[in-house]
Amino acid sequence: MPFSPQKRAGTINGILFVAIFAAAATMIAGLGVIKNLGISPLVVGIVLGIFYANTLHNKFPSAWESGIVFSGKKILRFAIVFYGFRITFQQIEQVGIEGFMVSLIMLSTTFILGTFLAQKFFKLDRDTSMLTAAGASVCGAAAVLATEPVLKSEEYKAAIAVSMVVLFGTISMFLYPVLYAAIIEPATGFLHMAPSTFGMYVGGTIHEVAQVVAVPASIPGASADMANTAVIVKMTRVIMIAPMLIVLGIYLSYAAKKSGTTGGGVKLVIPWFAVYFIGMAGVNSLLLNYTDAHATDAIATTIQSLISNINIIDTFLLTMAMTALGMGTRFAKFKGLGLAPIYAAGSMFIWLVVGGFVITQWVVATF
Incomplete structure (x- = not known):
């Protein structure tokens, strides 16, 4: 136990050690160049953590390892739960059935297709394949973090998935504005997208939330409608991580039973932190209803400030978890x-860009 009398001091020191690294990551992510690239503290945190693991690891007490593991496991689950305060059910309602369908189709197809290609064609193991697919299909690094406890995978596999998110998510930030300016905006017919539709395409296919925000900001004259639609569709994808993880847990239980690897009774894998995540999103939705109805109320102002502070703290906790990873x-x-992870993530990226374009156009025309 990490907080047993024998390990307590080492665990606390390890947590504080991770927190110092996370604070440094937060400061670095706030620098102008890094911030403009849309690189979140989570990504900076894992880079600093990997640097430590491969250079300074043997210079610090091994007793701190329990605190590092605690940060990457327990603090992670706590942070994912409170990530729900970034989501409201009203956001899903705003984008309507079109935004919901784009999110649902892109998430499910990218995860299933990406996992299949990674395992069958590029010979990656199950966990690395699913973690990479989760990062591509849902919300980047945060999705990898949320999926890792369900799979109970090794840390380095999640690190591979996160590195793929960083690589292809960064490419997206530069590719999408060029696509819009050179092809989509001046075109007619099937290749043309209205600004709000392009926002739906961006929100439904780009990896990280920060990258989704950055793309409309990089397009000269982009409308607020494009930016708002992109963010709302993206947040719709984010909230879908909870049902996705529950379905994944049920699938893993069924697969274990079918293969006979459980040695008897099968324990259903339900990621309860994902269920609590939905609960927090529900609480946030109710609080938003109150603040909208009492905009000038002192209590409403206090609630808004509280939620803002929760999100700031939650980002720091996620950064700690990523750093520990x-x-x-x-x-x-x-x-x-070898290059198998890049090939696998690259195939998912191609599907997001090309398949996402076709599906977005189809959904808008159909619904």
Whole structure:
């Protein structure tokens, strides 16, 4: 137990150690160049963590390891639960059935197709395949973090998935504005998209929330409608991570039973933190209803301030979890993988860009 009398001091020191790294990651992510690239503290945190794991790891007490593991497991689940305060059910309602369908179709197809291609064609293991697919299909690094406890995978596999999110998410930030300016905006017929439709396309296919925000901001003259639709559709994808993880847990239980690897009774894997995540989103939705109805009320102002502070703290906790994940990542574990993760993530990226365009146009025309 991490807080047993024998381990308590080491665990606390390890948590504080991770927090110092996370604070540094937060400061670095706030620098002008890094911020303009849409690189979140989570990504900076894992980079710092990996640097530590492969350079300074042996310079610090091994007793701190329990605190690092605690940050990457328990603090992670707590942070994912309170990530629900970024989501409201009203956001889903605003984009209507079109935004919901784009989110649902892109999430499910990217996860299923991406996992299949990664395992069957590029010979990646199940966990790395699913983690990479989760990052591409839902919300980047945060989705990888949320999926890792369900799979109970090794830290370095999540680090691989996050690195793929960073690589192809960054490419998206530069590609989508060029696509819009050179092809989509001046075109007619099927290739043309209204600004709100392009926002739906952006929100339904780009990896990270920060990257979704950055794309409309990079398009000269982009309308507020484009930016708002992109963010709302993206947040719709984010909230879908909870049902996705529940379905994944049920699937893993069924697969274990079918393969006979459980040695008897099968324990249903339900990621309860995902259920609590939906609960927090529901609480946030109710609070939003109150603040909208009592805009000038002092209590409403206090609630808004509280939610804002919760989100700031939650981002820091997620950064701690990502940093801890990086601290468990040794380059030696990557040997033998070669370019397979890049090929697998690249195939998912192509599906998001090309398949996402076709599906967005189809949904808008159909619904």
